[in-house]
Amino acid sequence: MHNFVCPKQVPSTMKEETMNLIPPFSIPPQSRRIDPTRLRTAGLKPDGSNNHNDRADIGPTGLAFAEWENLGLQPPHLPTMRAYRLQRICDQLLAHDVGGILMFDPLNIRYATDTTNMQLWTAHNPARACFVTATGYMVLWDFHGCGHLSSHLPLINETRSGASFFYFETGDRTDEHAARFCGEIDELLRRHAGNNRRLAVDRIEIAGLRALDALGVDVCSGQAITELARMIKGPEEIRAIRCAVASCEAALGEMRQAMRAGATENDMWAALHAGNIRRGGEWIETRVLSSGPRTNPWFQECGPRVLSDGDLVSFDTDLIGVYGFCVDISRSWICGDLEPTVEQKRLYRIAHEHITANIEMVKPGVLFTDLTHNGHRLPESCRAQRYCVMFHGVGLCDEYPCIRYPEDLESFGYEGQLQAGMVLCVEAYVGEVGGKDGIKLENQLLVTETGYELLTNYPFEESFLRDC
Incomplete structure (x- = not known):
């Protein structure tokens, strides 16, 4: 059975605020500061959320807000962002x-509702769903007994339960539960979309697709809809991303402190994860950190290898931070802060030149294929182990688009053009087949009306860039 909560009204206007482009490590004296006294009096946190200590929704911690204030960063206004x-x-x-879209992907549900509930578990157990019509009517099916998790969000018109129809939950009654759920979708589509029987779906269990087909619903793929919606970040999302980046970079500093002879790769990764969680971040999508000869080839995840002074350490954060935003930074360090070898410097300089040259091409109107064809070319010896993309979009996770290397354009490439408000990552992996070392560098940037703004400020390694 599904449970109904009183419908909520969608605001008729959506507030717009000016985008704050202050770099996290710059503190201009004229920057707008947080007034904690005023916000405490109003019962709100600096992002406009409830300041009640026992609230159900998650979010940044006091540590994060204090660090942002010291950096002159303004948090997002969450009601406006939503x-x-x-x-x-x-x-x-x-x-x-x-007529509407049905979403099971937990990150699409997060985008539409700004709710979280066991995000990793529901990524492989589709127990939550969200339906949104073209007129903005929104229904959230949450896990049973979880209606209270979204009670603070007025854009959700109804909260129900009963979206589970996968074998672990429903066994040999899966078709029955799928039919019941899809009957609700059919009724909502008829009530709120008129004669439009077209329903976009991001992903769905086979039983659900067959039930919708049986009801005469015209199902189409919803992935383009969600990716294109998420592609252009609004002013409050940019503020949230800047805050997420600042928190991630603070955690990176703590991870660097954990890098020492005798520590393991896992010790370093645990420090990053702990720093993220302490500030109100959420999870890390991968464990891509390796050291010494494990840096080549790439994509080896952190493990029990013990570090020694002079070891190369390369990593990619893939971190889901505060407000659910992904912070995707890659760096390569030397354990013990010793001088890199001549070969390590050579590879690092190639990677550094690669991403710094490619980022200079970024501005609105540039075609994806122009970035591919006009980008910096890796040396022939480094192309076989090139990274999978030159650029990719980023928001709540890695997002559209993927912009490929020339070698991969025919097989995987597609066309599009950069637009202001897109957030991209530019990256490189540089390591030769059979080589000992592999360098990974990556920065995150915002496409502006005139070019780009760097969002990441964590420094590169001067020791790798000095002359030998």
Whole structure:
């Protein structure tokens, strides 16, 4: 059975605020500061969320807010950010002429509702769903007994349960539960989308797809809708990303302190994870950190290898930080802060030149294929182990687009163009087949009206860039 909560009204207007482009490590005296006294009096945190110590929703900790204040960073206004995202979804639904979208991907649900609930568990156990119409009517199916987790969000019109129809939950009654759930979707589509029977779906169990087909619902893929909606970040999302980056970089500093002879790769990764969680971050999508000869080839995840002074350590954060935003930074360090070898310097300089040259091409209107064809070329000896992309979008996770190397354009490439408000990562892996060392570098940037703004500020290693 599903449980109904009183419908909530969607605001008729969606507030717009000016984008704050202050670099996290710059503290201009004229920057707007947080007034903790005023916010405490109002019962709100600096991001406009409830300041009640026992609230159900998660978010940044006092440590994060204090660090942001010291950096002159303004947190996002969450109600405005949420309204912007809903409007982005509605605009895409209208552009694609569909009556509504049904989402099971927990990150799409997060984008639409700004709710979280066992994000990793629901990524492989699809027990939550969200339905949004082109007019902005939103229904959230949460895990049973979890309606209280979204009670603070007025954009959600109804909260229900009963979206589980996978074998672990429903066994040989899966078809029955799928039919019941899809009957609710059919009723909502008829009530809120008129004669439009087209329903976008991001992903769904086979039993659910067959049940929708049986009801005469015209199912189409919703992945383009969600990716294109998420592609352009609003002013409050940019503020949130800047805050997430600052918190990640603080945790990177703590991870660097954990890098010492006798520590393991896992010890370093645990420090990053702990620093993220302490500030209100959420999880890390991978464990891509390796040391010594494990840096080549790439994609080896951290393990029990014990570090020694002089070891190369390379990593990619893939970190889901505060407000659910991904912070994707890659760096390569030397354990013990010793001088890198001549070969390590050579590889590092190639990677550094690669991403710094490629980022200079970024501005609105540039075609994806122009970035591919005009980008910095890796030496022939480093191309076989090139990274999978030159650029990729980033938001709540790695997002559209993927911009490929020339070698991969025919097989995987597609066309598009950069737009202001996109957030991208530019990256490189440089290591030769059979080589001992592998360098990984990556920065995150915002496409602006005139070019780009760097969002990551963690420094590169001067020791690798000095002359031998």
